[in-house]
Amino acid sequence: MIRVFSSRLQWDSNPNPLSILLGKKRREGAAILDLTESNPTRAGLHYPAAEIIGALADPCVLNHDPQPRGLFSARQAVSEYYARRGVEVPPSRILLTASTSEAYSYLFKLLANPGDEILVPRPSYPLFDYLGAMESVNVRPYPLRYDGSWHIDFSALATAITPRTRALVVVNPNNPTGSFLKRAEWERLQTFGLPILSDEVFSDFALAPDPDRVPTLAGSNGVLIFAMSGLSKVAGLPQMKLGWIVAGGPGHETALEGLEWIADTFLSVSTPIQLALPRILAASGVVEEQIRTQTRANLDHLITQTMGSPCRCLTVEGGWYAALEVPRIHSEEDWVLHLLAQKDVLVQPGFFYDFEAEAFLVLSLLTPPVTFEHGVARILDAMTALT
Ligand SMILES: Cc1ncc(COP(=O)(O)O)c(C=O)c1O
Known part of the structure; x- marks a missing residue:
């Protein structure tokens, strides 16, 4: 038989047991407490609507003024965003994309030939396999380990590197571990001499200060780095479709020329959002603060409620998620199915994020607090009844 489609799309598209049960529950009209909500526009936040809409009405x-790296005014706005965080990044080091996901695809195209390898942390963002497959690149995990806080396992990382690692x-x-890169880790990472792709979409959402942490690699010069972020999390506006890459370190000018070439092929960032960016970024603090307050309140609640319970909340330093270790008397899949079937609570199993061992549940701290509190109460009820 003649093959019609490329082998990039060979994954299993059958619905998993959780999505089947969720579909059934929704059809039955169940009032589900969704503790996986990561869409900020559905998290009960108040947006500076007039300012955002006004900014888009320029x-x-x-006018169509195609600029593969992005309009200067928009890159200047990103530069000012970093300046407000005490980091100096000239607009000439910034390239705009339609999203952070697109930034990954540009960088994989820039750095890797088909069959080359990119190392990604584990547990982490579930989209890596898909992003890699789209570029015919193999993503290989390097583990993070938990001992009260998360750390890079450097000896496992060293053995994961092969001649094809790019x-x-x-x-x-x-x-979802919420762990920041620490200064000592950053020092060691640079010794491998590999280009570093730093996904910093959650870097504005630290839950407490820590001088040991490296909040961003934008502005670093030791090795070739690409810091990525975008409006999706920074301003809680994923639908605006604007992200960016900041390049730095040896060879960054050549890298930016390559990225410009790629971006010129697609010119995917729309003009309205580029023109609106200065005002949208200037107004983003309002939503950022609400997200910080909401995620912190939910985390505090989770920590307090799980004390003395059969569950343990792993340390969270930042971001929008918390991992809850639950008794291993059931698999993660059984736990999440049980919680949905019996308690109408939706959570994600750790294996969605490639946790090395069972049993963990992942909860979104962005969930509206009332839903979060009721959901946590039902989870703890179920755990207490079944253990
Ligand atoms: C770690 C991480 N990187 C990137 C993204 C995607 O960001 P964007 O909407 O800019 O593509 C997400 C979305 O949840 C994420 O969790």
């Missing part, structure tokens, strides 16, 4: 949206991804802070 008459200049009627770059190393750090997610800072990581999703």
Whole structure:
């Protein structure tokens, strides 16, 4: 038989047991407490609507001025975003993309040939396998280990590197472990001499200060680095479709030329959002503060409620998620199915994020607090009844 489709799309598209049960529950009209909500526009936040809508209504949206790296005014706005965080990044080191996901795809295209390897943390963001497959790149995990806080396992990382390794991804802070890169880790990472892709979409969402942490690699010069972020998390506006890459370190000018070439092929960032970016970033603090308050309140609640319970909340330093260790008397899948079937509570199993061992549940701290509190109460009820 003649093959019609490329082998990039060979994954199992059958619904998993959790999505089957969720579909059934929704059809039955169950009032589900969704503790996986990571869409900020559904998290009960108040957006500066007039400012955002006004920013998008610029008459200049009627002009087409194709700039592969992005309009200077928009890159200047990103530069000012970093300046407000005490980091100096000139607009010439910034390239705009339609999202952080697109930034990954550009960087994989730039750095890796088909069959080359990119190292990604584990547990981490579940999209890596898909992003890699789309570029015919193999993503290989390097483990993070937990001993009260999360650390990179450097000896496992060293053995994961092969002659085909082209770059190393750090997610800072990581999703869903909420762990930031520490100064000593950053020093060691640079000794591998690999280009570093630093996913910093959650870096504004630290839960407490820590001088040991590296909040961003933008502005670093030791090795070739690409810091990525975007409006999706920074301003809680994933639908605006704007992200960016900051390049730095040896060879960054050549890297930016390559990225410009790639971006010129697609010109995917729309003009209205580029024109609106200065005002949207200037107004983003309002939503950022609400997200910080909401995630912190939910985490505090989870920590207090799990004390003396059969569950343990792992340390969270930042980001929008918490991992809850639950008794291993059931598999993660059984736990999440049981919680949905019996308690109408939706949570994610750790294996969605490639946790090395069972049993962990992942909860979104962005969930509206009332839903979060009721959901946690039902989870703890179920745990107490079944253990
Ligand atoms: C770690 C991480 N990186 C990137 C993204 C995607 O960001 P964007 O919407 O800019 O593609 C997400 C979305 O949840 C994420 O969790």
